[in-house]
Amino acid sequence: MPSQQKDLYLPRPAEIREVIAENSQIKTFVLSFVDRQYHDKFSYAPGQFLMVSIPHCGEAPISVSSTPANGGTIHLSVRRAGKLTEAMHDMKKGDVVGLRGPYGRPFPMTDLAGRDLLFVAGGIGLAPLRSVINTCLAAGHGRRITILYGSRTPSDIAFQADLATWGQTANVSCLLTVDRAEPGWEGDVGLVTALLAQCCLAPRESKALLCGPPMMIRAVLAELAGRGFADEDIITTMERHMKCGVGICRHCHMDDKLVCKDGPVFTLEELKRLNVLELRG
Ligand SMILES: Cc1cc2nc3c(=O)[nH]c(=O)nc-3n(C[C@H](O)[C@H](O)[C@H](O)COP(=O)(O)OP(=O)(O)OC[C@H]3O[C@@H](n4cnc5c(N)ncnc54)[C@H](O)[C@@H]3O)c2cc1C
Known part of the structure; x- marks a missing residue:
């Protein structure tokens, strides 16, 4: 496998710098990559998501909630939903999660x-x-x-x-x-x-x-x-359960589109061309 393709699945360690409790179910995690050089080069756009992983708890897509223009740290706002997000809610400043991405089509x-x-x-x-x-x-x-x-x-x-x-x-x-x-x-x-x-x-x-x-x-x-x-x-x-996040496993398909690659951002014009259950009355 070419090294670029291997890197696609490689989570990079990111340290939690701060945890902000938004309410009883949502926390915002302020993160930076442990590899300072990688962190400084990292960029994303509003609407893109990262695959977040914790050993033995799996991986899940989480949208970046911070602003690229502000540079510095990456914010992920996480609602308790299942194994990974529950484990994340138990984490504190100094703990480390894996991040890969950013993935997905951003807002225009x-x-x-x-x-x-x-x-x-x-x-x-x-x-x-x-x-x-x-x-x-x-x-x-x-x-x-x-x-x-x-x-x-x-x-x-x-x-x-x-x-x-x-x-x-x-x-x-x-x-x-x-x-x-x-x-x-x-x-x-x-x-x-x-x-x-x-x-x-x-x-x-x-x-x-x-x-x-x-x-x-x-x-x-x-x-x-x-x-x-x-x-x-x-x-x-649009939200779909996804595994790879990069358009390979096709777990998140919506007709012939993939939420991870063609989305998660779509216009209504685009969605109307697809068979999307959520849009039916
Ligand atoms: C592009 C994108 C961006 C997202 N951004 C955010 C965000 O910013 N913040 C946030 O909190 N969440 C976000 N999510 C949702 C988050 O990824 C899910 O809640 C994720 O499932 C949480 O993982 P978990 O291991 O904690 O829970 P899981 O174990 O995945 O369980 C979560 C719920 O999904 C059900 N479930 C699990 N697997 C499946 C399956 N294969 N099919 C159907 N149902 C299933 C479970 O029964 C449970 O009710 C986003 C999702 C997508 C697709």
Whole structure:
């Protein structure tokens, strides 16, 4: 096997520099590669993911939630789901995980310039969008940015520091909703789609970026189509269980496309050409 192909599967040790508890189920791990030279050359784009591994716990794809423009450390925001993510949640500063990547087609960042941007996220879905939002802000995106974020309960609201910063940024409006209120919550209660009614959107001048559970994506897609967003202006991410992450095992196929290589970012126009169960009503 040529050495380049062997490297494709080679996890590189990365040290946890900091662990940020976003809520009871999500932690953000701040990492850097142990090999300083490799770390300094490492680059990625918003929407790409890394395959994270821990010996005896397996490997899983996790989106990068940090911003390439800021350089420095790599952020991975991880929700407890199974063996690997549970093991990761038990890790602390100084522990080491394996990382390979970055993989996948990123968000089309150049197409976002000069457009109003609508971000709609549910739960951990804000992780990859956080990378896009902070990249746009770092680049001085001058148009309107609207962020709609839904959580199960107020205690489940993740990325609170980012939400507070975005809420105070001049051209950004940030609206939150929860499925179930808790004592002291005076904000919206209900689906994230209800927040769309509070937004002043110019669909022909906008791009919408979505990430969240399939039910949320389906509801938001229907709402955006009703408001006149063109299919090519709606961009979402797709999740499939994957093994190799590099288009070889075909575990993550969607019709003739592979989520790891052709995605995970797709426009609605692209998805409509595929037989994608999540998009059916
Ligand atoms: C491109 C991409 C980006 C992602 N980014 C993030 C992120 O930023 N943060 C994050 O927290 N998660 C992210 N995920 C999801 C994450 O990869 C999964 O939750 C992963 O399965 C966790 O691994 P685990 O070993 O902890 O759990 P697993 O052991 O994989 O179990 C997780 C759940 O999946 C089920 N499951 C396991 N294997 C299969 C299978 N073959 N078919 C169907 N169901 C199965 C289990 O029963 C369980 O309910 C992303 C996924 C993709 C595809």
